[in-house]
Amino acid sequence: MSVYAIGIDVGGTNTKFGIVDANGHILEQDRTLTNEHENVQEFIDTLHDKLAPMIERAGGPGQFRGIGIGAPNGNYYTGNIEHAANLKWKGIIPLAHMVSEKFGIKVKVTNDANAAAVGEMMYGCAKGMKHFITITLGTGVGSGIVVDGKILLGHDGFAGELGHTIIRHGGRLHKGTGSRGCLESYASATGVRETALELLASKPDVPSLLRDYSINDLTSQSVFECAIKGDVIANEIFEYTGQILGEALANFIMFSSPEAIILFGGLTKAGDLIMNPTRQAMEDNLLQVFRNKVKLMFSELREADAAILGASALVWE
Amino acid sequence: MSVYAIGIDVGGTNTKFGIVDANGHILEQDRTLTNEHENVQEFIDTLHDKLAPMIERAGGPGQFRGIGIGAPNGNYYTGNIEHAANLKWKGIIPLAHMVSEKFGIKVKVTNDANAAAVGEMMYGCAKGMKHFITITLGTGVGSGIVVDGKILLGHDGFAGELGHTIIRHGGRLHKGTGSRGCLESYASATGVRETALELLASKPDVPSLLRDYSINDLTSQSVFECAIKGDVIANEIFEYTGQILGEALANFIMFSSPEAIILFGGLTKAGDLIMNPTRQAMEDNLLQVFRNKVKLMFSELREADAAILGASALVWE
Numbered sequence: 001m002s003v004y005a006i007g008i009d010v011g012g013t014n015t016k017f018g019i020v021d022a023n024g025h026i027l028e029q030d031r032t033l034t035n036e037h038e039n040v041q042e043f044i045d046t047l048h049d050k051l052a053p054m055i056e057r058a059g060g061p062g063q064f065r066g067i068g069i070g071a072p073n074g075n076y077y078t079g080n081i082e083h084a085a086n087l088k089w090k091g092i093i094p095l096a097h098m099v100s101e102k103f104g105i106k107v108k109v110t111n112d113a114n115a116a117a118v119g120e121m122m123y124g125c126a127k128g129m130k131h132f133i134t135i136t137l138g139t140g141v142g143s144g145i146v147v148d149g150k151i152l153l154g155h156d157g158f159a160g161e162l163g164h165t166i167i168r169h170g171g172r173l174h175k176g177t178g179s180r181g182c183l184e185s186y187a188s189a190t191g192v193r194e195t196a197l198e199l200l201a202s203k204p205d206v207p208s209l210l211r212d213y214s215i216n217d218l219t220s221q222s223v224f225e226c227a228i229k230g231d232v233i234a235n236e237i238f239e240y241t242g243q244i245l246g247e248a249l250a251n252f253i254m255f256s257s258p259e260a261i262i263l264f265g266g267l268t269k270a271g272d273l274i275m276n277p278t279r280q281a282m283e284d285n286l287l288q289v290f291r292n293k294v295k296l297m298f299s300e301l302r303e304a305d306a307a308i309l310g311a312s313a314l315v316w317e
Numbered sequence: 318m319s320v321y322a323i324g325i326d327v328g329g330t331n332t333k334f335g336i337v338d339a340n341g342h343i344l345e346q347d348r349t350l351t352n353e354h355e356n357v358q359e360f361i362d363t364l365h366d367k368l369a370p371m372i373e374r375a376g377g378p379g380q381f382r383g384i385g386i387g388a389p390n391g392n393y394y395t396g397n398i399e400h401a402a403n404l405k406w407k408g409i410i411p412l413a414h415m416v417s418e419k420f421g422i423k424v425k426v427t428n429d430a431n432a433a434a435v436g437e438m439m440y441g442c443a444k445g446m447k448h449f450i451t452i453t454l455g456t457g458v459g460s461g462i463v464v465d466g467k468i469l470l471g472h473d474g475f476a477g478e479l480g481h482t483i484i485r486h487g488g489r490l491h492k493g494t495g496s497r498g499c500l501e502s503y504a505s506a507t508g509v510r511e512t513a514l515e516l517l518a519s520k521p522d523v524p525s526l527l528r529d530y531s532i533n534d535l536t537s538q539s540v541f542e543c544a545i546k547g548d549v550i551a552n553e554i555f556e557y558t559g560q561i562l563g564e565a566l567a568n569f570i571m572f573s574s575p576e577a578i579i580l581f582g583g584l585t586k587a588g589d590l591i592m593n594p595t596r597q598a599m600e601d602n603l604l605q606v607f608r609n610k611v612k613l614m615f616s617e618l619r620e621a622d623a624a625i626l627g628a629s630a631l632v633w634e
Contacts, residue, residue, distance in 0.1 A: 073606070082606070083605075083606070130472070131471050131472040145572070145573075147464050147465075147469060147471075148464075148465075148467075150465070152464060152573060153574070154448050154464075154573050154574025154575060155447070155448040155574050155575055155576040156574055156610070157574075158574050158606050158607065159572065159573050159574035160572070160574075161571040161572075161604055161606075161607075162571065162572065164571050164604045165567075165568040165571050165572070166484075166564055166567065166568060166602055167486070168486055169484070169485055169486070169564065177604060177605070179602065179604075247483055247486065250482075250483065251482040251483060251568070252572070254478040254479065254481050254482050255462070255476065255477070255478075255479065255482070255569070255572050255573070256462075256469060256471050256476050256572070256573075257470070257471025257472050257473055257474075257475050257476035257477075258471060258472055259472040285483055285496065287478055287481045287494060287496075288400075288494070289390070289399070289400070289475050289478075290475065290478075293473070
């Protein structure tokens, strides 16, 4: 009987992978630099070199139910990575096919945000929920939508690009896509940094600890550090970010009426600083029938493990 | 074998009902004024008085698979109408239970917009589609979302309130809900009338046929009549409405990645006047991966029949 899964999370910088049992316990894990590999075959060879001994230690390939991969623009239906902006490998890459050839194990692929949602459903705070949304607030804003206990894939496998929905008509330019006013332009680490630069520029007379940082060093982490010290501008940055995020969440709720929205990723380290204004704006913008019933919570999965767990969970679906 | 269904569409003004076969052929139909009935039991008695002879002519209750009802705030899970703003009957009404008691036939309830979506899936241009969205552009803006061939109901049965999603931050006040900038405030017949009044007021020097109407008589229909005569302001009204609707549709696509969006209701009579700017704005606001692949179309169901067909289709699901 196959008792293990391999989870692989392909990120723009790191690819993390590990051996996971059905209870979500990670037996072993390791990582490699994604874009160090000029072509995909070389990348897969590296994965195999590192994983093969782990597989042997776990009893050999026969013990494995499959390999789950979360990757940017990974398509569940086709098993391909399609035109991922942050990866070196361009065009359409038949990842599931190539990995399966190399390992002799069945492979499932989806995008990284969907993998995170599956991880929440199997091992996180969405356990037992049939309808929920995960929002990853990292360098960008990712999302995974679960409807009736299944990832919402849509007609072509690309559903759930909530970071790219427009929340401020004619608003901030998104350099990657050229769109204006999308959620990702505000509620990501990049967006928080941009809000900080805008507010510091527009309020030259308000003193702020943020002015002690060089523009190059100013990050969402600096904003957090200053905010907990009571810095006025830093606090205003989180208020503003939460306001926009909360409005967007209200729109998502009126679409799919989830039981919960689970926030994940770097920005959630700000805790109440981001949670309070987000929840307030979310409730304020909801139709009566949805008010005070959708749980808004932070993921409880360790960020280091969640990516591997989520990817591996595809195998057990 | 049961071969017929009863479809009942409860509207704010009229309730339409009829006997439908599995091919979507309406054998007989009739209507009654909804709010003429002070209480629900009286309303159900009227329905029974009018439907009983039709049921007999079709061979008696044994020939009927069930009764499907589309109603404002109708909840599929509970069979109740819950706090419908446009109905006289307040609070929570156990409609499915009451109708089933009276008729001795199984009853399914959903909201009117969801019923329209089911009708499109069984008898309309969404036949064979697994993922699509219907948007009803009437007095308000309703929506039905189909995911994996099933109406998206969400955790509590209230999913799909897309008319209430916010598309213009701090925008036009919605008198019914108190929200600002929701889609319904712009892309409904009511919204088009309001856009007309705003534009006429802000451009006093631009001549327009719309100024010949009394303000009371100015409707979305008047705007259409003037637009096809080449009236500049009337055309601008449709441009503006389509721009906002198209932006909203782009957001919906990035949520559920449907194969098609089907527009339905009074405003669609404007044809290309509304379709062209809507499609343009929709494509302009989509992430690359969704562009030029989502079908945007008008419903082909006759409006008079669609409500009854949609409600009856619940029975065959």
